Amino acid sequence: MFSQEFYIISFESTHHAIQTEIKLKKNFSIETIPTPREISASCGLSIKFPCEKLIDILDELGKEIENVDVFKIQKKGKNKIITKL
Amino acid sequence: MNHKVDARGLSCPKPVIETKKVLDSLNEGSILTIVDNEVAMHNVSKLVQSLNCQVEVKKEKEDFYIYITKGDKIEDIECEIEDEKNLVILFGKDILGDGSEELGKILMKGYIYTLTEYSSYPKTLLFLNSGVKLTTEGSEVLDYLKLLEQEGVEILSCGTCLDYFHLKDKLKVGSVTNMYTILDTLHSAKNRITL
Incomplete structure:
Protein backbone atom coordinates (compact mmCIF):
# COMPACT_ATOMS: atom_id res chain seq x y z
CA MET A 1 0.00 0.00 0.00
CA PHE A 2 2.77 2.45 0.86
CA SER A 3 5.26 1.30 -1.73
CA GLN A 4 7.61 3.93 -3.07
CA GLU A 5 6.74 3.26 -6.70
CA PHE A 6 3.32 3.13 -8.25
CA TYR A 7 1.22 4.41 -11.13
CA ILE A 8 -1.66 6.82 -11.15
CA ILE A 9 -4.31 7.62 -13.73
CA SER A 10 -5.45 11.23 -13.52
CA PHE A 11 -8.86 12.45 -14.60
CA GLU A 12 -10.20 15.83 -15.63
CA SER A 13 -13.70 15.02 -14.43
CA THR A 14 -14.73 13.85 -10.97
CA HIS A 15 -17.57 11.80 -12.40
CA HIS A 16 -15.24 10.07 -14.82
CA ALA A 17 -12.92 9.21 -11.91
CA ILE A 18 -15.79 7.81 -9.83
CA GLN A 19 -17.10 5.70 -12.73
CA THR A 20 -13.65 4.31 -13.44
CA GLU A 21 -13.07 3.59 -9.75
CA ILE A 22 -16.27 1.55 -9.60
CA LYS A 23 -15.32 -0.32 -12.78
CA LEU A 24 -11.74 -1.10 -11.75
CA LYS A 25 -12.59 -1.97 -8.16
CA LYS A 26 -14.37 -5.12 -9.33
CA ASN A 27 -11.12 -6.74 -10.40
CA PHE A 28 -8.28 -4.68 -8.98
CA SER A 29 -7.02 -3.40 -5.68
CA ILE A 30 -6.88 0.33 -6.38
CA GLU A 31 -7.15 3.54 -4.37
CA THR A 32 -8.68 6.87 -5.29
CA ILE A 33 -6.41 9.70 -4.18
CA PRO A 34 -6.22 13.44 -4.84
CA THR A 35 -4.14 14.15 -7.97
CA PRO A 36 -0.67 15.25 -6.79
CA ARG A 37 -0.30 18.99 -7.25
CA GLU A 38 2.85 18.50 -9.28
CA ILE A 39 0.60 17.07 -12.00
CA SER A 40 -2.41 19.34 -11.83
CA ALA A 41 -3.49 22.22 -9.64
CA SER A 42 -7.13 21.59 -10.42
CA CYS A 43 -9.13 19.70 -7.85
CA GLY A 44 -8.71 16.38 -9.62
CA LEU A 45 -8.91 12.79 -8.56
CA SER A 46 -6.56 10.01 -9.53
CA ILE A 47 -6.58 6.26 -9.27
CA LYS A 48 -3.49 4.72 -7.74
CA PHE A 49 -2.36 1.17 -8.41
CA PRO A 50 0.76 -0.98 -8.05
CA CYS A 51 3.31 -1.13 -10.90
CA GLU A 52 2.70 -4.78 -11.72
CA LYS A 53 -0.95 -4.07 -12.58
CA LEU A 54 -0.17 -1.51 -15.29
CA ILE A 55 -0.79 -3.70 -18.34
CA ASP A 56 -3.93 -5.33 -16.94
CA ILE A 57 -5.44 -1.99 -15.99
CA LEU A 58 -4.65 -0.32 -19.31
CA ASP A 59 -6.23 -3.35 -20.94
CA GLU A 60 -9.36 -3.01 -18.84
CA LEU A 61 -9.66 0.71 -19.65
CA GLY A 62 -9.51 0.03 -23.38
CA LYS A 63 -10.41 3.06 -25.46
CA GLU A 64 -10.98 5.22 -22.40
CA ILE A 65 -7.25 5.56 -22.10
CA GLU A 66 -7.41 8.35 -24.70
CA ASN A 67 -9.22 10.59 -22.22
CA VAL A 68 -6.90 10.14 -19.24
CA ASP A 69 -3.24 10.60 -18.35
CA VAL A 70 -1.08 7.93 -16.75
CA PHE A 71 1.91 8.78 -14.59
CA LYS A 72 4.59 6.79 -12.81
CA ILE A 73 5.35 8.10 -9.33
CA GLN A 74 8.61 7.37 -7.53
CA LYS A 75 8.85 8.64 -3.99
CA LYS A 76 12.09 9.58 -2.31
CA GLY A 77 11.37 10.72 1.21
CA LYS A 78 8.94 13.59 0.83
CA ASN A 79 9.97 14.19 -2.79
CA LYS A 80 8.32 12.65 -5.83
CA ILE A 81 9.64 11.92 -9.28
CA ILE A 82 6.77 11.95 -11.75
CA THR A 83 7.04 10.54 -15.25
CA LYS A 84 4.22 10.79 -17.77
CA LEU A 85 3.66 7.71 -19.89
CA MET B 1 -0.58 5.48 49.32
CA ASP B 76 7.39 18.53 30.48
CA ILE B 77 4.09 20.17 29.82
CA GLU B 78 5.74 23.35 28.57
CA CYS B 79 7.72 21.36 26.01
CA GLU B 80 4.56 19.82 24.72
CA ILE B 81 2.72 23.10 24.36
CA GLU B 82 5.69 24.58 22.54
CA ASP B 83 5.58 21.70 20.07
CA GLU B 84 4.60 23.15 16.71
CA LYS B 85 2.84 19.92 15.87
CA ASN B 86 0.22 20.60 18.50
CA LEU B 87 -2.61 20.46 15.99
CA VAL B 88 -5.81 18.58 16.75
CA ILE B 89 -8.23 17.59 14.01
CA LEU B 90 -11.79 16.78 15.00
CA PHE B 91 -13.66 14.46 12.62
CA GLY B 92 -17.33 15.02 13.47
CA LYS B 93 -18.62 12.91 10.59
CA ASP B 94 -17.42 10.35 8.07
CA ILE B 95 -17.73 12.64 5.06
CA LEU B 96 -16.04 15.93 4.19
CA GLY B 97 -18.40 18.80 3.56
CA ASP B 98 -22.11 18.68 2.82
CA GLY B 99 -24.06 18.33 -0.40
CA SER B 100 -23.21 14.91 -1.74
CA GLU B 101 -22.57 11.85 0.38
CA GLU B 102 -20.73 10.09 -2.46
CA LEU B 103 -18.43 13.05 -3.05
CA GLY B 104 -18.08 13.64 0.71
CA LYS B 105 -16.70 10.13 1.17
CA ILE B 106 -14.20 10.57 -1.65
CA LEU B 107 -13.06 13.91 -0.27
CA MET B 108 -12.63 12.47 3.24
CA LYS B 109 -10.56 9.60 1.83
CA GLY B 110 -8.51 12.13 -0.10
CA TYR B 111 -8.03 14.33 2.98
CA ILE B 112 -6.75 11.50 5.16
CA TYR B 113 -4.54 10.13 2.36
CA THR B 114 -3.04 13.59 1.90
CA LEU B 115 -2.40 13.85 5.66
CA THR B 116 -0.06 10.85 5.33
CA GLU B 117 1.91 12.74 2.67
CA TYR B 118 1.95 16.08 4.45
CA SER B 119 5.26 17.33 5.82
CA SER B 120 4.17 17.76 9.43
CA TYR B 121 1.74 15.44 11.13
CA PRO B 122 -0.96 16.60 13.53
CA LYS B 123 -0.69 15.62 17.19
CA THR B 124 -4.14 14.10 17.59
CA LEU B 125 -7.08 13.01 15.45
CA LEU B 126 -10.40 12.87 17.30
CA PHE B 127 -13.33 10.92 15.86
CA LEU B 128 -16.87 11.74 16.96
CA ASN B 129 -20.41 10.82 15.92
CA SER B 130 -20.33 9.13 12.46
CA GLY B 131 -16.62 10.04 12.31
CA VAL B 132 -16.03 6.77 14.18
CA LYS B 133 -16.96 4.92 10.98
CA LEU B 134 -13.52 5.98 9.76
CA THR B 135 -11.64 4.15 12.54
CA THR B 136 -13.69 0.95 12.53
CA GLU B 137 -14.06 -2.19 10.45
CA GLY B 138 -15.03 -1.53 6.83
CA SER B 139 -13.40 1.90 6.71
CA GLU B 140 -11.41 2.59 3.56
CA VAL B 141 -8.88 4.78 5.37
CA LEU B 142 -7.68 2.31 8.02
CA ASP B 143 -4.29 1.82 6.36
CA TYR B 144 -3.71 5.57 6.22
CA LEU B 145 -4.73 5.99 9.85
CA LYS B 146 -2.49 3.08 10.90
CA LEU B 147 0.43 4.72 9.13
CA LEU B 148 -0.26 8.00 10.93
CA GLU B 149 -0.46 6.15 14.24
CA GLN B 150 2.91 4.51 13.56
CA GLU B 151 4.31 7.97 12.95
CA GLY B 152 3.20 9.03 16.41
CA VAL B 153 -0.16 10.64 15.70
CA GLU B 154 -2.63 9.96 18.49
CA ILE B 155 -5.92 8.53 17.20
CA LEU B 156 -8.92 8.66 19.52
CA SER B 157 -12.49 7.54 18.95
CA CYS B 158 -15.42 8.58 21.12
CA GLY B 159 -16.64 5.59 23.17
CA THR B 160 -20.22 6.85 23.38
CA CYS B 161 -20.32 7.12 19.60
CA LEU B 162 -18.80 3.66 19.02
CA ASP B 163 -21.44 2.27 21.34
CA TYR B 164 -24.26 4.17 19.60
CA PHE B 165 -23.30 2.76 16.19
CA HIS B 166 -22.68 -0.73 17.67
CA LEU B 167 -19.04 -0.47 16.63
CA LYS B 168 -17.43 -1.01 20.05
CA ASP B 169 -15.84 -4.33 19.04
CA LYS B 170 -14.98 -3.11 15.57
CA LEU B 171 -12.37 -0.45 16.38
CA LYS B 172 -9.34 -1.10 14.15
CA VAL B 173 -7.02 1.81 14.85
CA GLY B 174 -6.21 4.03 17.81
CA SER B 175 -7.98 3.86 21.15
CA VAL B 176 -11.29 4.65 22.82
CA THR B 177 -11.77 7.90 24.67
CA ASN B 178 -14.46 9.86 26.47
CA MET B 179 -15.67 13.45 26.64
CA TYR B 180 -13.17 14.39 29.38
CA THR B 181 -10.19 13.54 27.21
CA ILE B 182 -11.86 15.01 24.13
CA LEU B 183 -12.42 18.26 26.00
CA ASP B 184 -8.89 18.30 27.42
CA THR B 185 -7.41 17.55 24.01
CA LEU B 186 -9.41 20.26 22.27
CA HIS B 187 -8.86 22.88 24.95
CA SER B 188 -5.12 22.30 25.31
CA ALA B 189 -4.47 22.25 21.57
CA LYS B 190 -2.62 25.16 20.06
CA ASN B 191 -4.44 24.73 16.76
CA ARG B 192 -7.70 22.98 16.01
CA ILE B 193 -9.49 22.00 12.83
CA THR B 194 -13.07 20.77 12.88
CA LEU B 195 -14.22 18.79 9.88
Whole structure:
Protein backbone atom coordinates (compact mmCIF):
# COMPACT_ATOMS: atom_id res chain seq x y z
CA MET A 1 0.00 0.00 0.00
CA PHE A 2 2.77 2.45 0.86
CA SER A 3 5.26 1.30 -1.73
CA GLN A 4 7.61 3.93 -3.07
CA GLU A 5 6.74 3.26 -6.70
CA PHE A 6 3.32 3.13 -8.25
CA TYR A 7 1.22 4.41 -11.13
CA ILE A 8 -1.66 6.82 -11.15
CA ILE A 9 -4.31 7.62 -13.73
CA SER A 10 -5.45 11.23 -13.52
CA PHE A 11 -8.86 12.45 -14.60
CA GLU A 12 -10.20 15.83 -15.63
CA SER A 13 -13.70 15.02 -14.43
CA THR A 14 -14.73 13.85 -10.97
CA HIS A 15 -17.57 11.80 -12.40
CA HIS A 16 -15.24 10.07 -14.82
CA ALA A 17 -12.92 9.21 -11.91
CA ILE A 18 -15.79 7.81 -9.83
CA GLN A 19 -17.10 5.70 -12.73
CA THR A 20 -13.65 4.31 -13.44
CA GLU A 21 -13.07 3.59 -9.75
CA ILE A 22 -16.27 1.55 -9.60
CA LYS A 23 -15.32 -0.32 -12.78
CA LEU A 24 -11.74 -1.10 -11.75
CA LYS A 25 -12.59 -1.97 -8.16
CA LYS A 26 -14.37 -5.12 -9.33
CA ASN A 27 -11.12 -6.74 -10.40
CA PHE A 28 -8.28 -4.68 -8.98
CA SER A 29 -7.02 -3.40 -5.68
CA ILE A 30 -6.88 0.33 -6.38
CA GLU A 31 -7.15 3.54 -4.37
CA THR A 32 -8.68 6.87 -5.29
CA ILE A 33 -6.41 9.70 -4.18
CA PRO A 34 -6.22 13.44 -4.84
CA THR A 35 -4.14 14.15 -7.97
CA PRO A 36 -0.67 15.25 -6.79
CA ARG A 37 -0.30 18.99 -7.25
CA GLU A 38 2.85 18.50 -9.28
CA ILE A 39 0.60 17.07 -12.00
CA SER A 40 -2.41 19.34 -11.83
CA ALA A 41 -3.49 22.22 -9.64
CA SER A 42 -7.13 21.59 -10.42
CA CYS A 43 -9.13 19.70 -7.85
CA GLY A 44 -8.71 16.38 -9.62
CA LEU A 45 -8.91 12.79 -8.56
CA SER A 46 -6.56 10.01 -9.53
CA ILE A 47 -6.58 6.26 -9.27
CA LYS A 48 -3.49 4.72 -7.74
CA PHE A 49 -2.36 1.17 -8.41
CA PRO A 50 0.76 -0.98 -8.05
CA CYS A 51 3.31 -1.13 -10.90
CA GLU A 52 2.70 -4.78 -11.72
CA LYS A 53 -0.95 -4.07 -12.58
CA LEU A 54 -0.17 -1.51 -15.29
CA ILE A 55 -0.79 -3.70 -18.34
CA ASP A 56 -3.93 -5.33 -16.94
CA ILE A 57 -5.44 -1.99 -15.99
CA LEU A 58 -4.65 -0.32 -19.31
CA ASP A 59 -6.23 -3.35 -20.94
CA GLU A 60 -9.36 -3.01 -18.84
CA LEU A 61 -9.66 0.71 -19.65
CA GLY A 62 -9.51 0.03 -23.38
CA LYS A 63 -10.41 3.06 -25.46
CA GLU A 64 -10.98 5.22 -22.40
CA ILE A 65 -7.25 5.56 -22.10
CA GLU A 66 -7.41 8.35 -24.70
CA ASN A 67 -9.22 10.59 -22.22
CA VAL A 68 -6.90 10.14 -19.24
CA ASP A 69 -3.24 10.60 -18.35
CA VAL A 70 -1.08 7.93 -16.75
CA PHE A 71 1.91 8.78 -14.59
CA LYS A 72 4.59 6.79 -12.81
CA ILE A 73 5.35 8.10 -9.33
CA GLN A 74 8.61 7.37 -7.53
CA LYS A 75 8.85 8.64 -3.99
CA LYS A 76 12.09 9.58 -2.31
CA GLY A 77 11.37 10.72 1.21
CA LYS A 78 8.94 13.59 0.83
CA ASN A 79 9.97 14.19 -2.79
CA LYS A 80 8.32 12.65 -5.83
CA ILE A 81 9.64 11.92 -9.28
CA ILE A 82 6.77 11.95 -11.75
CA THR A 83 7.04 10.54 -15.25
CA LYS A 84 4.22 10.79 -17.77
CA LEU A 85 3.66 7.71 -19.89
CA MET B 1 -0.58 5.48 49.32
CA ASN B 2 -2.71 8.28 50.72
CA HIS B 3 -5.82 7.82 48.58
CA LYS B 4 -7.54 4.92 46.92
CA VAL B 5 -10.33 4.78 44.33
CA ASP B 6 -11.76 1.32 43.85
CA ALA B 7 -13.54 1.66 40.51
CA ARG B 8 -13.99 -2.04 39.83
CA GLY B 9 -17.47 -2.77 38.57
CA LEU B 10 -18.06 0.86 37.65
CA SER B 11 -18.90 1.62 34.04
CA CYS B 12 -17.39 4.35 31.87
CA PRO B 13 -16.96 7.25 32.60
CA LYS B 14 -17.33 6.66 36.37
CA PRO B 15 -13.71 5.54 37.01
CA VAL B 16 -12.44 8.72 35.35
CA ILE B 17 -14.86 10.96 37.25
CA GLU B 18 -14.07 9.38 40.62
CA THR B 19 -10.32 9.64 40.01
CA LYS B 20 -10.62 13.25 38.88
CA LYS B 21 -12.60 14.16 42.01
CA VAL B 22 -9.83 12.87 44.27
CA LEU B 23 -7.09 14.41 42.11
CA ASP B 24 -8.80 17.79 42.22
CA SER B 25 -8.96 17.68 46.00
CA LEU B 26 -5.20 17.13 46.26
CA ASN B 27 -2.33 19.55 45.88
CA GLU B 28 0.28 16.86 46.07
CA GLY B 29 0.31 13.17 46.88
CA SER B 30 -0.51 9.84 45.43
CA ILE B 31 -3.64 7.95 44.51
CA LEU B 32 -4.27 4.34 43.64
CA THR B 33 -7.16 3.72 41.27
CA ILE B 34 -8.20 0.12 40.66
CA VAL B 35 -10.23 -0.77 37.57
CA ASP B 36 -11.27 -4.06 36.07
CA ASN B 37 -11.05 -3.39 32.35
CA GLU B 38 -8.55 -2.10 29.83
CA VAL B 39 -10.67 0.72 28.43
CA ALA B 40 -11.10 2.23 31.90
CA MET B 41 -7.36 1.80 32.51
CA HIS B 42 -6.51 3.72 29.32
CA ASN B 43 -9.06 6.44 30.03
CA VAL B 44 -7.86 6.99 33.60
CA SER B 45 -4.21 6.97 32.47
CA LYS B 46 -4.93 9.53 29.78
CA LEU B 47 -6.82 11.81 32.13
CA VAL B 48 -4.02 11.65 34.65
CA GLN B 49 -1.29 12.30 32.09
CA SER B 50 -3.24 15.22 30.65
CA LEU B 51 -3.35 16.67 34.18
CA ASN B 52 0.43 16.50 34.34
CA CYS B 53 0.64 13.70 36.89
CA GLN B 54 2.87 10.66 36.81
CA VAL B 55 1.23 7.34 36.24
CA GLU B 56 2.27 3.73 36.52
CA VAL B 57 0.01 0.77 35.77
CA LYS B 58 0.32 -2.75 37.15
CA LYS B 59 -1.88 -5.61 36.09
CA GLU B 60 -2.89 -8.03 38.82
CA LYS B 61 -5.07 -10.92 37.71
CA GLU B 62 -8.05 -9.29 35.99
CA ASP B 63 -7.56 -5.88 37.58
CA PHE B 64 -5.43 -2.89 36.70
CA TYR B 65 -3.76 -0.96 39.52
CA ILE B 66 -3.09 2.61 38.44
CA TYR B 67 -0.59 4.40 40.67
CA ILE B 68 -0.88 8.14 40.28
CA THR B 69 1.47 10.75 41.67
CA LYS B 70 0.47 14.37 41.66
CA GLY B 71 3.32 16.82 41.92
CA ASP B 72 4.87 19.62 39.96
CA LYS B 73 6.26 18.39 36.68
CA ILE B 74 5.80 21.69 34.88
CA GLU B 75 8.77 21.41 32.50
CA ASP B 76 7.39 18.53 30.48
CA ILE B 77 4.09 20.17 29.82
CA GLU B 78 5.74 23.35 28.57
CA CYS B 79 7.72 21.36 26.01
CA GLU B 80 4.56 19.82 24.72
CA ILE B 81 2.72 23.10 24.36
CA GLU B 82 5.69 24.58 22.54
CA ASP B 83 5.58 21.70 20.07
CA GLU B 84 4.60 23.15 16.71
CA LYS B 85 2.84 19.92 15.87
CA ASN B 86 0.22 20.60 18.50
CA LEU B 87 -2.61 20.46 15.99
CA VAL B 88 -5.81 18.58 16.75
CA ILE B 89 -8.23 17.59 14.01
CA LEU B 90 -11.79 16.78 15.00
CA PHE B 91 -13.66 14.46 12.62
CA GLY B 92 -17.33 15.02 13.47
CA LYS B 93 -18.62 12.91 10.59
CA ASP B 94 -17.42 10.35 8.07
CA ILE B 95 -17.73 12.64 5.06
CA LEU B 96 -16.04 15.93 4.19
CA GLY B 97 -18.40 18.80 3.56
CA ASP B 98 -22.11 18.68 2.82
CA GLY B 99 -24.06 18.33 -0.40
CA SER B 100 -23.21 14.91 -1.74
CA GLU B 101 -22.57 11.85 0.38
CA GLU B 102 -20.73 10.09 -2.46
CA LEU B 103 -18.43 13.05 -3.05
CA GLY B 104 -18.08 13.64 0.71
CA LYS B 105 -16.70 10.13 1.17
CA ILE B 106 -14.20 10.57 -1.65
CA LEU B 107 -13.06 13.91 -0.27
CA MET B 108 -12.63 12.47 3.24
CA LYS B 109 -10.56 9.60 1.83
CA GLY B 110 -8.51 12.13 -0.10
CA TYR B 111 -8.03 14.33 2.98
CA ILE B 112 -6.75 11.50 5.16
CA TYR B 113 -4.54 10.13 2.36
CA THR B 114 -3.04 13.59 1.90
CA LEU B 115 -2.40 13.85 5.66
CA THR B 116 -0.06 10.85 5.33
CA GLU B 117 1.91 12.74 2.67
CA TYR B 118 1.95 16.08 4.45
CA SER B 119 5.26 17.33 5.82
CA SER B 120 4.17 17.76 9.43
CA TYR B 121 1.74 15.44 11.13
CA PRO B 122 -0.96 16.60 13.53
CA LYS B 123 -0.69 15.62 17.19
CA THR B 124 -4.14 14.10 17.59
CA LEU B 125 -7.08 13.01 15.45
CA LEU B 126 -10.40 12.87 17.30
CA PHE B 127 -13.33 10.92 15.86
CA LEU B 128 -16.87 11.74 16.96
CA ASN B 129 -20.41 10.82 15.92
CA SER B 130 -20.33 9.13 12.46
CA GLY B 131 -16.62 10.04 12.31
CA VAL B 132 -16.03 6.77 14.18
CA LYS B 133 -16.96 4.92 10.98
CA LEU B 134 -13.52 5.98 9.76
CA THR B 135 -11.64 4.15 12.54
CA THR B 136 -13.69 0.95 12.53
CA GLU B 137 -14.06 -2.19 10.45
CA GLY B 138 -15.03 -1.53 6.83
CA SER B 139 -13.40 1.90 6.71
CA GLU B 140 -11.41 2.59 3.56
CA VAL B 141 -8.88 4.78 5.37
CA LEU B 142 -7.68 2.31 8.02
CA ASP B 143 -4.29 1.82 6.36
CA TYR B 144 -3.71 5.57 6.22
CA LEU B 145 -4.73 5.99 9.85
CA LYS B 146 -2.49 3.08 10.90
CA LEU B 147 0.43 4.72 9.13
CA LEU B 148 -0.26 8.00 10.93
CA GLU B 149 -0.46 6.15 14.24
CA GLN B 150 2.91 4.51 13.56
CA GLU B 151 4.31 7.97 12.95
CA GLY B 152 3.20 9.03 16.41
CA VAL B 153 -0.16 10.64 15.70
CA GLU B 154 -2.63 9.96 18.49
CA ILE B 155 -5.92 8.53 17.20
CA LEU B 156 -8.92 8.66 19.52
CA SER B 157 -12.49 7.54 18.95
CA CYS B 158 -15.42 8.58 21.12
CA GLY B 159 -16.64 5.59 23.17
CA THR B 160 -20.22 6.85 23.38
CA CYS B 161 -20.32 7.12 19.60
CA LEU B 162 -18.80 3.66 19.02
CA ASP B 163 -21.44 2.27 21.34
CA TYR B 164 -24.26 4.17 19.60
CA PHE B 165 -23.30 2.76 16.19
CA HIS B 166 -22.68 -0.73 17.67
CA LEU B 167 -19.04 -0.47 16.63
CA LYS B 168 -17.43 -1.01 20.05
CA ASP B 169 -15.84 -4.33 19.04
CA LYS B 170 -14.98 -3.11 15.57
CA LEU B 171 -12.37 -0.45 16.38
CA LYS B 172 -9.34 -1.10 14.15
CA VAL B 173 -7.02 1.81 14.85
CA GLY B 174 -6.21 4.03 17.81
CA SER B 175 -7.98 3.86 21.15
CA VAL B 176 -11.29 4.65 22.82
CA THR B 177 -11.77 7.90 24.67
CA ASN B 178 -14.46 9.86 26.47
CA MET B 179 -15.67 13.45 26.64
CA TYR B 180 -13.17 14.39 29.38
CA THR B 181 -10.19 13.54 27.21
CA ILE B 182 -11.86 15.01 24.13
CA LEU B 183 -12.42 18.26 26.00
CA ASP B 184 -8.89 18.30 27.42
CA THR B 185 -7.41 17.55 24.01
CA LEU B 186 -9.41 20.26 22.27
CA HIS B 187 -8.86 22.88 24.95
CA SER B 188 -5.12 22.30 25.31
CA ALA B 189 -4.47 22.25 21.57
CA LYS B 190 -2.62 25.16 20.06
CA ASN B 191 -4.44 24.73 16.76
CA ARG B 192 -7.70 22.98 16.01
CA ILE B 193 -9.49 22.00 12.83
CA THR B 194 -13.07 20.77 12.88
CA LEU B 195 -14.22 18.79 9.88
